Amino acid sequence: MAKKVTIQILADLAQEREERYHSHNPLAPGHRMCIGCGIPPIVNEVLLAIDKPVVVSTATGCLEVTTGVYPYTAWNTPWIHVNFQSAAAVIGGVEAAYNVLKKKGLIGEDIEFVAFGGDGGTYDIGFQALSAAVERGHNFLYVCYNNEGYQNTGYQKSSATPIGAYTKTTPVGSAKVGKQEPRKDLTMIMAAHGIPYVAQASPHIYRDLTRKVKKALTFKGPKFINVLQPCTLSWRFAPEDTMRLAKLAVETRYWPVYEVIHGKYWKVNIKPKRPKPIEEYIAAQPRWKHVLKYPEIVERIQKEVDDKWNHLLALEEMSKALAEKEGIDYEALFANPEDNKESQ
Amino acid sequence: MPTKVIALTGNQAAAEAMRQINFDVAAVYPISPQTELMGFFAEYVANGEVDTDMVAVEGEHSAMAACIGAAAAGARVITASAGPGIAYMVENLYIASGMRLPIVLIDVNRALSAPLSIHCDHADSMLTRDSSWISIFSENAQEAYHNLIMSVKIAEKAMFPVIVNYDGYIVSHSIENVEVLDDETVRNFVGPSGIHRIPYPLLDVSKPVTYGATAQPDYYTECKYQQHVDFLKVYDIFREVAQEFESISGKYYDFIEEYMTDDAEYIGISMGSSFGTLKDAVNALRAQGRKVGAIKIRLYRPFPVKEVARALSNAKGVAVFDRADSFDGIGGPLFKDVASAVFHNQNRPLIHNFIYGLGGREIHEEEFMRAFDRVERLEKGVESRDYLVEYLQVRA
Numbered sequence: 001m002a003k004k005v006t007i008q009i010l011a012d013l014a015q016e017r018e019e020r021y022h023s024h025n026p027l028a029p030g031h032r033m034c035i036g037c038g039i040p041p042i043v044n045e046v047l048l049a050i051d052k053p054v055v056v057s058t059a060t061g062c063l064e065v066t067t068g069v070y071p072y073t074a075w076n077t078p079w080i081h082v083n084f085q086s087a088a089a090v091i092g093g094v095e096a097a098y099n100v101l102k103k104k105g106l107i108g109e110d111i112e113f114v115a116f117g118g119d120g121g122t123y124d125i126g127f128q129a130l131s132a133a134v135e136r137g138h139n140f141l142y143v144c145y146n147n148e149g150y151q152n153t154g155y156q157k158s159s160a161t162p163i164g165a166y167t168k169t170t171p172v173g174s175a176k177v178g179k180q181e182p183r184k185d186l187t188m189i190m191a192a193h194g195i196p197y198v199a200q201a202s203p204h205i206y207r208d209l210t211r212k213v214k215k216a217l218t219f220k221g222p223k224f225i226n227v228l229q230p231c232t233l234s235w236r237f238a239p240e241d242t243m244r245l246a247k248l249a250v251e252t253r254y255w256p257v258y259e260v261i262h263g264k265y266w267k268v269n270i271k272p273k274r275p276k277p278i279e280e281y282i283a284a285q286p287r288w289k290h291v292l293k294y295p296e297i298v299e300r301i302q303k304e305v306d307d308k309w310n311h312l313l314a315l316e317e318m319s320k321a322l323a324e325k326e327g328i329d330y331e332a333l334f335a336n337p338e339d340n341k342e343s344q
Numbered sequence: 345m346p347t348k349v350i351a352l353t354g355n356q357a358a359a360e361a362m363r364q365i366n367f368d369v370a371a372v373y374p375i376s377p378q379t380e381l382m383g384f385f386a387e388y389v390a391n392g393e394v395d396t397d398m399v400a401v402e403g404e405h406s407a408m409a410a411c412i413g414a415a416a417a418g419a420r421v422i423t424a425s426a427g428p429g430i431a432y433m434v435e436n437l438y439i440a441s442g443m444r445l446p447i448v449l450i451d452v453n454r455a456l457s458a459p460l461s462i463h464c465d466h467a468d469s470m471l472t473r474d475s476s477w478i479s480i481f482s483e484n485a486q487e488a489y490h491n492l493i494m495s496v497k498i499a500e501k502a503m504f505p506v507i508v509n510y511d512g513y514i515v516s517h518s519i520e521n522v523e524v525l526d527d528e529t530v531r532n533f534v535g536p537s538g539i540h541r542i543p544y545p546l547l548d549v550s551k552p553v554t555y556g557a558t559a560q561p562d563y564y565t566e567c568k569y570q571q572h573v574d575f576l577k578v579y580d581i582f583r584e585v586a587q588e589f590e591s592i593s594g595k596y597y598d599f600i601e602e603y604m605t606d607d608a609e610y611i612g613i614s615m616g617s618s619f620g621t622l623k624d625a626v627n628a629l630r631a632q633g634r635k636v637g638a639i640k641i642r643l644y645r646p647f648p649v650k651e652v653a654r655a656l657s658n659a660k661g662v663a664v665f666d667r668a669d670s671f672d673g674i675g676g677p678l679f680k681d682v683a684s685a686v687f688h689n690q691n692r693p694l695i696h697n698f699i700y701g702l703g704g705r706e707i708h709e710e711e712f713m714r715a716f717d718r719v720e721r722l723e724k725g726v727e728s729r730d731y732l733v734e735y736l737q738v739r740a
Contacts (some may be wrong), residue, residue, distance in 0.1 A: 023504060033447060040702030045573075053549035054376060054544050055417075055547070055549070055560055057413065062557065064556075065558050068554050068556065068557035068558060069557065069558055069560065070557040070558065070559040070563045071557075071565070073554035073557060075552060076552055077549075077552050078546040078547070078548075078549055078552045078553055079546075079552070079553075079554050079555065080412075080413060080416050080546060080554075080555040080556055081555070081557075082409050082410070082413070082436065082439050083436065083439060084411050085405065085409075086405070086406065086412075086436070087402065087411035088407035089406035089410045089413070090409050090410065090412060091406075091413060091569075092370065092399060092406075092410050092413065093371060093399065093409065093411060093412065093413025093414035093415075093417070093421075094413040094414060094416070094417040094546060094547075095417030096369045096371070096397040096399050096410065096414055096419075097368060097413070097414035097415075097417035097418060097421070097547065098399055098417060100368040100395055100396070100397045100419060101368060101417075101418065101419060101537070101538070101539060101547065103442035103539070104395060106537070106539060106545055107539065109549055111547065111549060120470035128402060128403065128406075129402070129405075129406050129409065131402075132402030132406060133401075134404075135401065135402075137402070172686055174596065215704075220665075259394075263697050305365070311540050313350050330658070
């Protein structure tokens with residue numbers, strides 16, 4: 001088992017929250033998530049980065065069934081779950097209520113609004129509600145914890161499941177080897193909505209994720225962050241390897257860490273100098289490693305990864321040129337929120 | 345009580361009530377015959393006549409989800425829909441009532457597909473009958489207007505959501521004289537908005553609450569039992585609010601409305617706009633010396649079991665008119681409710697079920713009169729029946 005190490009930045013954020021709002025962790029310990037689950041660090045990194053009271057909505061899924069088991073709750077912040085497909089619509093309703101009541105002078109505080117959903121509740125069944133809520137321009141942050149399948153129901157394929165991966169609905173058989181289709185690129189789709197802020201992140205780079213949340217909240221309107229969440233149970237790796245898997249996903253360029261402002265300006269935050277071959281990431285996951293026996297499938301996966309990576313770099317170059325043409329300081333756009341507080 | 349009489353359609357009357365109540369949030373999606381209502385209301389929003397944040401969602405499922413979020417937040421909220429839109433939001437209807445949120449839903453009654461029909465029947469509302477929403481049917485624009493004003497108060501006292509039904513096109517698009525209360529009277533009646541109208545608002549961030557927990561078999565039954573017990577309290581709450589409303593409007597609305605039932609041997613029962621026609625049928629038959637009467641169900645859920653049982657205690661025969669079929673070999677939803685209500689009566693009448701008015705089919709007094717004849721002949725043993733249910737209006 002890995003040694004317990006205090007992550008200073010998160011400890012500091014928790015301390016700050018305690019001092020300001022007398023609430024240490026918005027998500028209290030004692031919930032029922034699996035040992036080694038990637039969700040609690042993601043939720044904590046996101047919520048601790050927010051230095052205001054926050055109302056959270058959550059789609060049905062792992063996070064929901066493990067944190068609010070009647071008559072207990074792990075939520076130390078106002079929280080609502082309606083159903084699988086509605087996290088974005090629900091938080092939109094809460095935010096609409098807030099706007100009216102605030103305008104009437106019936107609420108004093110400034111409140112932030114965050115929705116969490118897994119990939120099932122975000123890429124698939126909740127996609128319509130998400131797309132529509134961001135089109136309507138509600139002021140909220142949507143965070144997808146993407147574990148690439150329906151893990152709460154025992155691992156069925158979602159549109160986030162990669163090529164060749166085993167799931168209960170895409171088994172490995174003599175006629176078909178796992179999932180046939182590539183992953184839906186939801187982050188790109190959200191960027192295409194032209195909303196103020198879209199990003200991909202990974203929980204092992206906690207500094208990056210907390211910074212992205214802070215950055216996102218400097219914008220009024222809808223924000224979306226897609227976070228890869230390695231699932232120890234269904235991907236079948238040892239509980240202590242969660243962050244190692246997340247790291248490998250970034251080092252192989254399988255999960256690029258990047259951000260998009262107004263759907264126009266792109267920045268790739270981490271560019272592995274010597275990217276690891278995708279085989280290394282695949283080999284670490286028993287759900288997926290059978291594909292190593294099929295070079296043509298591995299090749300297809302590597303090509304998907306390379307194509308997306310090159311596309312991202314091209315978008316980055318293009319947006320730098322665009323910013324220059326528009327007379328906008330590209331670097332300032334992506335500056336740390338702490339560095340340009342006056343521009344908020 | 346300052347009122348004025350103006351000519352309004354059902355949708356205009358409902359929009360007027362919405363304006364006067366000044367809901368905090370209205371989450372809506374267009375669907376006929378409700379669309380026009382939200383169009384009228386959108387103009388009030390656009391002209392700043394209300395404080396409402398109108399959230400134009402992408403479907404009825406999200407409309408109800410947004411209403412749930414907004415109501416749990418502490419806002420006064422409303423949505424409106426019809427037919428397939430009601431069907432689409434059914435999952436969330438159960439969640440709204442399970443969370444005990446005082447939401448108002450206008451159901452401009454419309455048939456369900458297939459075949460597609462935008463016209464009136466009550467199939468949509470019947471999808472909601474077991475959802476523990478309080479359900480009120482309106483006969484005309486006046487009642488739609490009054491029911492809507494009362495619904496806010498009923499919902500907030502009972503902490504259950506309320507559906508106000510009125511018939512698509514027949515009521516929603518017909519112009520009638522409507523007695524409208526003045527704005528101040530309505531606003532005083534419903535009271536001001538504010539998150540603490542409900543016990544546990546999400547927006548009270550100093551007291552974090554959890555909405556929508558998961559309950560295992562060790563608690564689910566207890567949660568539902570609380571809901572069951574509290575839903576039975578709606579009868580008293582409805583009466584209380586109806587009495588309060590009488591003091592501002594001069595009109596008292598009971599669970600049911602009885603017409604010439606005192607000495608009636610044969611009684612017809614319906615809901616919604618057809619009741620006027622049913623009363624015409626009763627008048628025509630009374631002119632022939634027949635002892636007939638009619639009952640209108642106003643409060644459909646919770647069902648006025650005792651009132652219906654009492655009103656039918658001396659009847660020989662009952663014709664229940666359902667504007668929706670259950671396709672179950674028994675009869676329409678209202679028929680089963682009425683049959684259950686009179687089951688323990690000492691004098692149990694013959695009850696027969698007629699399905700009418702589906703998909704906007706017009707109903708005429710002659711058809712209702714024919715139904716009374718049929719029930720009388722069944723009761724006297726002159727005719728017999730294979731089933732408890734038959735269609736009243738099928739073309740040859």
